Amino acid sequence: MRGTVFIAGLGLIGGSLAKAIKAAHPQAEILGYDIRANEVGLAEALNIIDKKADTFQEGAEQADLIILAVPVLQTEKLIRELTQYRLKDGVIITDTGSTKKRIMDCARVLEEHQITFIGGHPMAGSHKSGVAASKELLFENAFYLLTPGEGANEKEVAVLKKWLQGTKAKILEVPAEDHDHLTGVVSHFPHVIAASLVHQARKYNNSNSLISRLAAGGFRDLTRIASSSPEMWKDISLHNKDVLLTLLHEWKAEMERVIDILQEESAPLLFDYFHGAKEFRDELPAKSMGAIPSFYDLYVDVPDYPGVISEITGYLAEERISITNIRIMETREDVYGVLVISFQNEKDRKQARQCIEKHTNYDLFLA
Incomplete structure (x- = not known):
């Protein structure tokens, strides 16, 4: 495909999308913008982008496709800014955020200006960050969820999928509310639980430093996702607050159930509890990429x-x-x-x- 793709946010995700799009569409021009001048310079030096945009407005007004690869709170801000610019007719705007309902609600201001917005969430990542860590095949075989707005028609969704074909991801369309519930269960909620387990271990470590040494094994692996960006997960948790609160209340009830079983000293119920978890866990696809990056x-x-x-x-x-x-x-x-x-x-x-x-x-x- 020919055209200009403008990527705002040149981190791991934005840089990897730039590489994937360029690989599949070598005749396209990739414009890049980031508030971090060093990331922009590095993206240029590594030929990840063709040109830099000096301002967000400059890049947006030249683009046929705009990708907002920034944190979710920043995405909302940029969406509102886009309504003030002279964008190309037929431009498609998408994002890469981990939450969708609030972003889709915010994007209604674009639809009021007859501008197409299609929410996006590439479900892949890495322990590394920054444009230097970007990979052309970061999203290969990963799920890439799209949440088209009410103003997006099938042709526009098909055009976006064509732009994204170089990711080699499994692209699925889901409603925004379903997206946030699904990712809440299998990604956002586990991050909260991992953080809580680490906090509990840290509390006990204050009275017995042997805790941190013993936690170097399986406990460390179990809680690896707690090492993710605190800034990012603060924003995601606030964006998906309602889903997380529901899940946490359900988790609280689940733990009360375990407490009752232990107090009753019911060996059969304990066996069933662990056996049921083992059965479901063992049936999960071993090689498929899910909401949390595999290790x-x-x-x-x-x-x-x-x-x-x-x-x-x-x-x-x-x-x-x-x-x-x-x-x-x-x-x-x-x-x-x-x-x-x-x-x-x-x-x-x-x-x-x-x-x-x-x-x-x-x-x-x-x-």
Whole structure:
């Protein structure tokens, strides 16, 4: 497709969308804007964008497609600004926010000006941030949810999907309210619970510092998402407040149920509770990408001698297999390795496993 795509917000998501769109539509022009001048300069230097826009208005008024890849509260502000500009006829505006109902309500001001807005949420991410971490295939096989506004017709939705085909994502259309409930259950609510578990551990750590050492194992993995951006999750939680409050009240009732079972010392009910959770969890797709980015960890049971870590990373480097994180575990509760190596995707993890098995006889396990 030909045309000008303007991306406001040149972070991980905005940069990755720029790369994916350019790969599928090499004749398109990618304009970029960000309040952080260093990110804009880096995006230009890395050829992620074709040109920079000096102002948000400058980029918006040239665009056939406008992508708002900024935090949700900032998205609302930019939507209101767009009503004041002389936009091209037929321009399509979309966003990348993790909540949709409030944004779609805000976007009604665009529809009043006969401007098409289609909400969007690419459900992929990374432990890294910034435009330098952007990847053309960040969204490959991930779900990309669209929430078309009342003013968007099927042709305009089809045009946006065409622009986004380079993401190789699984694009689905859902109503905004359904989106916020779905993501509330499988993404927003788990982030709140993970944070609460960490707070509880921190409270007990004040009286017994052994807590933090024991939490280095499975507990750390269970609560990894609590390390996400506090600023971003503050905004998301406020945007999806009603759904989160409902889920938290339901969670409170669920915990009261567990308390009753424990007080009754009912072994059959406890078994059923854990068994039911195990059954549903084991039926979840193992390789599909969901609302929370997957972690691709490889556990290596290594012998304790100097240089063993550099030995393994050396093997991986020889085969040009990139790692995203590496750490040594102090405990072995529920997992079998002491060396944990993290990868960006399943392909890298599989190649790493084959590489290490080829060079060593160490035991390797997946989480």
